[in-house]
Structure formats: C-alpha cells, structure tokens
Amino acid sequence: MRRVELWAGAECTFNRVGERFLDQVARSGFSQRLDDLDRLASLGIARMRFPLVWERTETAPGQFDWSWSDPRIARLAELGVAPIAGLLHHGSGPRWTDLLDPEFPRQLARYARSVAERYPQIEAYTPVNEPLTTARFSGLYGIWYPHQADDRSFVRALLNQVHGTVLAMRAVREVNPQAQLVQTEDLGLTTSSAHLRYQADFENLRRWLSFDLLAGRVTPGHGMWGYLRDFGASEQELRALLEEPCPPDIVGINSYVTSERFLDERIALYPPHLVGGNGRDRYADVETVRVSGAFIGGFEARLREACERYGRPTAITEVHIGCSREEQLRWLHQAWVAAEKLRAEGLPVRALTCWAAFGSFDWNSLVTRDDGHYEPGLWDVRSTPPRPTALVKLARQLSSGRAPDHPALDAPGWWQREVRLKHPPLDELRTSPVRGRPLLITGATGTLGQAFARLCEARGLPHQVLRRADLEITDAASVERALKHWQPWAVINTAGYVRVDEAEGDERQWRENAVGPALLAAACARHGARLVTFSSDLVFDGTKETPYVEGDEARPLNAYGRAKREAEQRVLTVAPESLVVRTSAFFGPWDRHNFVTLALAALRRGETWAAAADQIVSPTYVPDLVHATLDLLIDGEQGLWHLANQGALSWAELACTAADLAGLDAGLVQALPGALLAQTARRPAYAALSSERGLVMPTLAHALARYLEETALLARTTHANVEAPVLT
Structure with missing residues (x-):
C-alpha cells in the first residue's frame, strides 16, 4: 500500500484590512529566497502549495509581473516537485475589485487563464483557499476587507468565490484539460449546550457549503438552500452550480485547535469578549478544547467525515500550530498518524501538508495588525539563512517511512492535558499522562x-x-x-x-x-x-x-x-x-x-x-x-x-x-x-x-510589559487566596 504523501507550503495569506494589504510571503522573506524551494524539496515532498497570488502578480488590469514566479516554477520542475497553484489566499483580489463585486468571478477567471497560459505544465490549482472561512471573516465578522458583518454580504462573498473557482477551473482546463482542482477549507465542528443545538446544527451544515456548492449538492432539499435564497442567492445561480458542478479532484481539509467550537448560553461563566449572539440568544463561543473534558476530534474525525461525505481523494492541506516546539512536533506527528490510520482502513487519504514552513506573522490578531508576532514553522526565519527546527527532521522521517525518534513525542500535546482548560469543564475530565525520558x-x-x-x-x-x-x-x-x-x-x-x-x-x-x-x-x-x-x-x-x-x-x-x-x-x-x-x-x-x-x-x-x-x-x-x-x-x-x-x-x-x-x-x-x-x-x-x-x-519593551502583567496577575491571585475564607 502506498504511504501518505508529504506536501508542504509557505504561509501565503495576502489579505486586506482597510487600505492596507498584508503579505505573508514578503514578511517571512520567502519572496526573496529562491533556495527556499530547495529547502522544501529536501523534506521529500511530492507537491508544494505554490503561491501564485493574484494580488502580487496582476499589477494593473491585464498587466502581469511574472518575474518572481518564472524562476521558481522552473526550479520546482528541476527539483521534481509538482506545484499546486494557489491564486487567492484569504484575499479579496487586487485593489480594483473585492469579494462583493459582481465582476469578481470573471476577473478571477481571467487571471487564472493568464496563469495557465504562462504555465501550461501546472496540473493542480486552488483558485481560492478556504472560501467559506474568507467569506465569514470578510462578510460576516467584518475582520477583513470589505469589512461587512451581515448574512447577505457573507452569502455574496461565498458565492462569488465559488463561482470564481468554477469559472477559473473552466478557463484553466481550456488550456490544460487535465488540470485538477484541489479545494481547501477549514473544516471545524461546533458543539453546544442543549439549548443552542439549533445554532450548532446550522453551523455544522454551513461548514460544508464551499464543498457542497462545488460538488452540485446544494439542491432545494439541502438544509442551506433556504438560507442562501433568503440572503441574496438567486435560484438561477444556485441551479447553475447544480447543472454544471465543479467537484474537487482532491478535498483538502484544514483543521486547527481553534476550529472546533462550543456554544454556551451560560454567559456568566465566560469573559465578556467571548460573548455574542445570533439575534435570538446570547451565548459564549469558545474553543471546545478549553471546556471539554474529552479530547477534541481533530484530524482523524475531520478526515473520516470528509472521506465518507464525498468519497473522493482527500488531503490534509495545512498542518501548523503556533506553539512551543515540542507541541508543534506532537501536532504534526498526530496528524500524520491519523492520516496513515485512515489510509490503512481503505479511506482515500492522499497527503498531509506541512504548512507555514517558514512561519507566520500576526495570526494572533487574525492578520489585522502588523505587530511582528512570529510563529516559527519548519524553519525559523529569524536566522540567516533560515534555521531548520526539529520539525524538519520529523518531516523527513515521515516522508521516508522512518520512525520518528524525538523524545518530546512521547508526551501528549497540551490539547490532551488538563492545562488546556480555561473554563469549567463540560464533562468528566480525561487526559493523557505525561510520560517519556526526562x-x-x-x-x-x-x-x-x-x-x-x-x-x-x-x-x-x-x-x-x-x-x-x-x-x-x-x-x-x-x-x-x-x-x-x-x-x-x-x-x-x-x-x-x-x-x-x-x-x-x-x-x-x-x-x-x-x-x-x-x-x-x-x-x-x-x-x-x-x-x-x-x-x-x-x-x-x-x-x-x-x-x-x-x-x-x-x-x-x-x-x-x-x-x-x-x-x-x-x-x-x-x-x-x-x-x-x-x-x-x-x-x-x-x-x-x-x-x-x-x-x-x-x-x-x-x-x-x-x-x-x-x-x-x-x-x-x-x-x-x-x-x-x-x-x-x-x-x-x-x-x-x-x-x-x-x-x-x-x-x-x-x-x-x-x-x-x-x-x-x-x-x-x-x-x-x-x-x-x-x-x-x-x-x-x-x-x-x-x-x-x-x-x-x-x-525588551515587550518583555517588560509582560513582566508587569504577570506580576499583577500573581498579586491578584495571592490577594484572592489570602482573602478567601477557610471552609471546614
């Protein structure tokens, strides 16, 4: 049986906040180092998610700058690594368009055709990364451009990205009929108290929308048909997706610790910044891992349900966690074990992607600020040249079939230990013991x-x-x-x-x-x-x-x-x-x-x-x-x-x-x-x-600020302990 393939990619978000465009490829220095491709190839990867990002390449309508991508596409060919061309990564397009622009789908398709004509040898595309997630952040939560916060904007942003993906793949396939669609999405899961189960059910159906729309599964009987129609989708455009679907050739799922959510109307148990609502109920929306006594589902659960829902080749298209090094090792290793396990069961799990290979910047603020908050990846770019971390050795071991041997892997991740809890647990606490050589x-x-x-x-x-x-x-x-x-x-x-x-x-x-x-x-x-x-x-x-x-x-x-x-x-x-x-x-x-x-x-x-x-x-x-x-x-x-x-x-x-x-x-x-x-x-x-x-x-300035925060917290805790009555 063939093993799970190893893929890799550099964090390449190019999002917009107001009039500012934030480019991760530039921030990490990946845009300047051609030999980063050699570093990625040294992992033993079969494919790379390659950022041919629209905002970076089309400098004016119909004008393109290929000077960055030309030598890199050529180098990937020399290295024997197949690119998966990513055209839009949490972005809203160049300055002259946005996710709500009626012309957005056709403009994206024109760009996709230009890419295909320039690089007819590219055989796999992700025209839009995580369209549902981007639509939520841009149209429903107001975080990214065009900063709307209503259901109608969300629906339009989502459908424009889906229509853009369909038209982009048609344009690409007119140049290369064999081109594959590798569609990615952050596939979380929402659980809730009994009272809020209706909201959790809605979010759990909504999370499939990008895949379901592309696959032609959103019929009048689909649970989201009425919602889409109520908030601006025409019956004509929905039926067009039914009549000429564009199902993914590979279903790419992304899963993060923050992807799995719990909804709770007992708002007094949570800090105010976690409390919101849906117009019907007020409730806290928290990471499940922070309240659940049981382990979160993670990659195995999400992979399994994606394979069973679509029956198509599936890949984990992003594996990254911003944490200490041993936790990064554990997260990657556990994702690999899940993928190998399901493949051994006969499910069509194709690959795992080491993501943010050169780290990421400011995701702690959802890339809304330019604070310089850096999370290392497989390489740490704070050294010149980038310094390989322990993740590089682990990735090479995984791709070559060697048993991982780092002592830190013997212990569970923080998401499996009691330290994860920040709020009262929902059920009986279950943790994994910390074992291993000390x-x-x-x-x-x-x-x-x-x-x-x-x-x-x-x-x-x-x-x-x-x-x-x-x-x-x-x-x-x-x-x-x-x-x-x-x-x-x-x-x-x-x-x-x-x-x-x-x-x-x-x-x-x-x-x-x-x-x-x-x-x-x-x-x-x-x-x-x-x-x-x-x-x-x-x-x-x-x-x-x-x-x-x-x-x-x-x-x-x-x-x-x-x-x-x-x-x-x-x-x-x-x-x-x-x-x-x-x-x-x-x-x-x-x-x-x-x-x-x-x-x-x-x-x-x-x-x-x-x-x-x-x-x-x-x-x-x-x-x-x-x-x-x-x-x-x-x-x-x-x-x-x-x-x-x-x-x-x-x-x-x-x-x-x-x-x-x-x-x-x-x-x-x-x-x-x-x-x-x-x-x-x-x-x-x-x-x-x-x-x-x-x-x-x-x-030092950042360190002093954190020192004062920590000492103040310790002082409050000590005072509370002194003041608390002793119960006998």
Missing part, C-alpha cells in the same frame, strides 16, 4: 532551575529537578549515579556560583562554575545525553561599542567571568554537541530577588533606588530565556548562543523604564557610577548581547 534540571533552588521546572511542567516535558544532594556537579561519582538512575535525554545545568563580587576571593566558584560543568559535559557525552549550560555577558571586557555576538573574542575582567569562559571552552571540547547559552541581567515574575522586582518594590515604598549608570547590559526576562532555550534544545542546536531580550540600556535606565511602565516615580532612581556601588569585581562598561545565529528573543 530532562534533568540541576539547581533546584535557584531562579533559573525553578523557572525551568515550572515551564517544563506547563509544556508537558517530563523532567526531574535535582538538588545538590541528588546531583553534585563537582562530584564525578554523583553525576554518574544520577545519569545512570534517570537516563535523561538531556540535562539542563542551572547550578553554579552566582555572587559576582564574592567570586573574587572564593575558590568554590571555580569548582562550581568551571570544573562542574566540564564534569557534567563529559558524563553526558558518555551517556548520550545532551547538555545545556549557562554562561554570562561577563566573559567580555566591554571595549566594543556594539552588542556582542557569539563570534566576538571573550576577554573577562573578573574571576566570575574567567570561570564562565573556562567552562565554555571545556564543555564544548569534551561535548561539542552541548548548548552553551550566554545571557545577562535576569528579571522575572517568580523571583522576588531580581533587580527589577527589588527596584519596583523600593519605589512603591517611596524609597530611592541606586543603580549603575555606566554599565550597559541586555536585560533578560527569565520566561523568555527558558522558552527559547527549550526550543533550541529540542531543535538539536549546539555551541554558543546568545539569549537576551533585544535591547541595551544601563541598570539605571532599566530601573527608570520599569518605573515608568509601572506608573511609579522614576525620579527616585539614583543613577550613579558603578564605582560608588561597592562592587568588588570589575564590570565591563558595555556588555550588551545580540546574536549572529538568530534573534529568537522578544524585545
């Missing part, structure tokens, strides 16, 4: 060790946090016992001597900061475990005037910095596959003793706060550091990496900035020379960090 975390009592433990728990990564009695990094026998006992796949070393000034005269710091990490690295190499250990910006002497990157020469000024530099060299000598993270100036919401938290506490009390004005650093928000480190570890990265939030300022400026954001009096901050602050150890005047390997950390 990560070992040394330094159980330190800021960083505790943060890793907290976020490994949140991310479903099996782990053990070890105290000095469990694993003493300066004792080779202790290290050996711990590794033999736990058999970890990786060790995260957060133990060490952290008092920079006292390090000048304390011999222990050399053992703990230089000798210990080297012993740990050698043991990890013997046991086949990866090692992550941490270094510091204090390995630099501060003579540079721009941020230090990994390739800059380390010349430490103090004992602490010399020990950290020695550890870097020893670790990477005995275990070159180790990941050594240089970082700086921690602040975070869970530790009361970091600089920012102490400074703000003093300012709230009306006290002054003294800080160095002549020492420039790159402050690091601990949650960002932990998440980025875990992602790099899971990706298999090694060697030196600089991880600090993007930004550089003095300690005094950091205190003032935090004060301003917190609404406190920054005038209480005393900016002093470091020499007046009783610092025994020499500090570099300039120790800002950047990276030549990839800017994977958020900006």
Whole structure:
C-alpha cells in the first residue's frame, strides 16, 4: 500500500484590512529566497502549495509581473516537485475589485487563464483557499476587507468565490484539460449546550457549503438552500452550480485547535469578549478544547467525515500550530498518524501538508495588525539563512517511512492535558499522562532551575529537578549515579556560583562554575545525553561599542567571568554537541530577588533606588530565556548562543523604564557610577548581547510589559487566596 504523501507550503495569506494589504510571503522573506524551494524539496515532498497570488502578480488590469514566479516554477520542475497553484489566499483580489463585486468571478477567471497560459505544465490549482472561512471573516465578522458583518454580504462573498473557482477551473482546463482542482477549507465542528443545538446544527451544515456548492449538492432539499435564497442567492445561480458542478479532484481539509467550537448560553461563566449572539440568544463561543473534558476530534474525525461525505481523494492541506516546539512536533506527528490510520482502513487519504514552513506573522490578531508576532514553522526565519527546527527532521522521517525518534513525542500535546482548560469543564475530565525520558534540571533552588521546572511542567516535558544532594556537579561519582538512575535525554545545568563580587576571593566558584560543568559535559557525552549550560555577558571586557555576538573574542575582567569562559571552552571540547547559552541581567515574575522586582518594590515604598549608570547590559526576562532555550534544545542546536531580550540600556535606565511602565516615580532612581556601588569585581562598561545565529528573543519593551502583567496577575491571585475564607 502506498504511504501518505508529504506536501508542504509557505504561509501565503495576502489579505486586506482597510487600505492596507498584508503579505505573508514578503514578511517571512520567502519572496526573496529562491533556495527556499530547495529547502522544501529536501523534506521529500511530492507537491508544494505554490503561491501564485493574484494580488502580487496582476499589477494593473491585464498587466502581469511574472518575474518572481518564472524562476521558481522552473526550479520546482528541476527539483521534481509538482506545484499546486494557489491564486487567492484569504484575499479579496487586487485593489480594483473585492469579494462583493459582481465582476469578481470573471476577473478571477481571467487571471487564472493568464496563469495557465504562462504555465501550461501546472496540473493542480486552488483558485481560492478556504472560501467559506474568507467569506465569514470578510462578510460576516467584518475582520477583513470589505469589512461587512451581515448574512447577505457573507452569502455574496461565498458565492462569488465559488463561482470564481468554477469559472477559473473552466478557463484553466481550456488550456490544460487535465488540470485538477484541489479545494481547501477549514473544516471545524461546533458543539453546544442543549439549548443552542439549533445554532450548532446550522453551523455544522454551513461548514460544508464551499464543498457542497462545488460538488452540485446544494439542491432545494439541502438544509442551506433556504438560507442562501433568503440572503441574496438567486435560484438561477444556485441551479447553475447544480447543472454544471465543479467537484474537487482532491478535498483538502484544514483543521486547527481553534476550529472546533462550543456554544454556551451560560454567559456568566465566560469573559465578556467571548460573548455574542445570533439575534435570538446570547451565548459564549469558545474553543471546545478549553471546556471539554474529552479530547477534541481533530484530524482523524475531520478526515473520516470528509472521506465518507464525498468519497473522493482527500488531503490534509495545512498542518501548523503556533506553539512551543515540542507541541508543534506532537501536532504534526498526530496528524500524520491519523492520516496513515485512515489510509490503512481503505479511506482515500492522499497527503498531509506541512504548512507555514517558514512561519507566520500576526495570526494572533487574525492578520489585522502588523505587530511582528512570529510563529516559527519548519524553519525559523529569524536566522540567516533560515534555521531548520526539529520539525524538519520529523518531516523527513515521515516522508521516508522512518520512525520518528524525538523524545518530546512521547508526551501528549497540551490539547490532551488538563492545562488546556480555561473554563469549567463540560464533562468528566480525561487526559493523557505525561510520560517519556526526562530532562534533568540541576539547581533546584535557584531562579533559573525553578523557572525551568515550572515551564517544563506547563509544556508537558517530563523532567526531574535535582538538588545538590541528588546531583553534585563537582562530584564525578554523583553525576554518574544520577545519569545512570534517570537516563535523561538531556540535562539542563542551572547550578553554579552566582555572587559576582564574592567570586573574587572564593575558590568554590571555580569548582562550581568551571570544573562542574566540564564534569557534567563529559558524563553526558558518555551517556548520550545532551547538555545545556549557562554562561554570562561577563566573559567580555566591554571595549566594543556594539552588542556582542557569539563570534566576538571573550576577554573577562573578573574571576566570575574567567570561570564562565573556562567552562565554555571545556564543555564544548569534551561535548561539542552541548548548548552553551550566554545571557545577562535576569528579571522575572517568580523571583522576588531580581533587580527589577527589588527596584519596583523600593519605589512603591517611596524609597530611592541606586543603580549603575555606566554599565550597559541586555536585560533578560527569565520566561523568555527558558522558552527559547527549550526550543533550541529540542531543535538539536549546539555551541554558543546568545539569549537576551533585544535591547541595551544601563541598570539605571532599566530601573527608570520599569518605573515608568509601572506608573511609579522614576525620579527616585539614583543613577550613579558603578564605582560608588561597592562592587568588588570589575564590570565591563558595555556588555550588551545580540546574536549572529538568530534573534529568537522578544524585545525588551515587550518583555517588560509582560513582566508587569504577570506580576499583577500573581498579586491578584495571592490577594484572592489570602482573602478567601477557610471552609471546614
């Protein structure tokens, strides 16, 4: 039996918000890198969803710019990868038309003919991606252009896209009679309370409309016929689709965690922004995964019903989740397992598509803003050239029939764990246990060790946090016992001597900061475990005037910095596959003793706060550091990496900035020379960090804003717990 094929695609939404066109192909840099096609081909893909997007190509009515697509179509042919030409991806067409324009279908068809004449060798097309979804966002919810929010606009936007697809395929087939229609749609499922079952039934019938209309299934007896007629569809145009249907050659389903919804009239249980209505009832519309005790249906359920409804070849045409790396791995793997299972049962499941191969931007705002919110895909474009993530290895294993072997796959995704619940569960909670080889975390009592433990728990990564009695990094026998006992796949070393000034005269710091990490690295190499250990910006002497990157020469000024530099060299000598993270100036919401938290506490009390004005650093928000480190570890990265939030300022400026954001009096901050602050150890005047390997950390401004949000939330939670009565 043939295996499920692997396909791939770059996120290529080209939508419009008001007068602004937002182009994902440009944002990810895919528009500039011809060799991205080689990267995709290296996955072992059979087809690529290729963006021949109308808005990018037809520059004026009847005028086309093929300079981008010509070399890429040629390169795909050389690579042996068949393109599926996508013409409209959540867009409304070029500036001179829109989804409600009566001429829209014919204009799209004219563009499709031009594409077919230019590239007669292309054998598969998606004239319109997800027409129902686009019609909802543009005509029913008012999110995308032309920003209408009524049923009549929704119906017209949907029918214009469907008619446009039909006319486009006719035009293409006049050039290439064998051309196939690969029709995609986000195929969710709506469930509800008993009272709202009528609304759920309506939405569950509506979700099939794009496929049903193309397949000639919307007859007068169809449950949506009356709705379409009531809101502007003529009987003539509906019967035209019955008489000359254009059924998909491949039914392409997309499914996201957010695609499955639950409707509940008990609005007091939910925050106001989740509450809406249909004119008859007010209700909350929430992600099913956030309230359901059972697992959501996901790919297996959606594939099965699509195969059974249409009996035609079916493919998963988008697999992507914006989440931490191990969750991205689990989502892709579970989708593949579902597709293989149904194919083995004899259902016509053709392919799975790795989507957003180079990541996506601002989908957290439904692509309505240009905030720079980036979700990596198979490659991370924050590095130059794009850096392959762990998803690349997994995709290659899937396409070649090899068994996936990443340890993170042993645990369930967040959508299968209790952490998914944000609202009272509807039914008995069912979760999958977190199992698998653990990560070992040394330094159980330190800021960083505790943060890793907290976020490994949140991310479903099996782990053990070890105290000095469990694993003493300066004792080779202790290290050996711990590794033999736990058999970890990786060790995260957060133990060490952290008092920079006292390090000048304390011999222990050399053992703990230089000798210990080297012993740990050698043991990890013997046991086949990866090692992550941490270094510091204090390995630099501060003579540079721009941020230090990994390739800059380390010349430490103090004992602490010399020990950290020695550890870097020893670790990477005995275990070159180790990941050594240089970082700086921690602040975070869970530790009361970091600089920012102490400074703000003093300012709230009306006290002054003294800080160095002549020492420039790159402050690091601990949650960002932990998440980025875990992602790099899971990706298999090694060697030196600089991880600090993007930004550089003095300690005094950091205190003032935090004060301003917190609404406190920054005038209480005393900016002093470091020499007046009783610092025994020499500090570099300039120790800002950047990276030549990839800017994977958020900006400092964004980090400070999230720090204040998190600390405020923790304060409210603590206060509520203190005030709550004790019931006996």
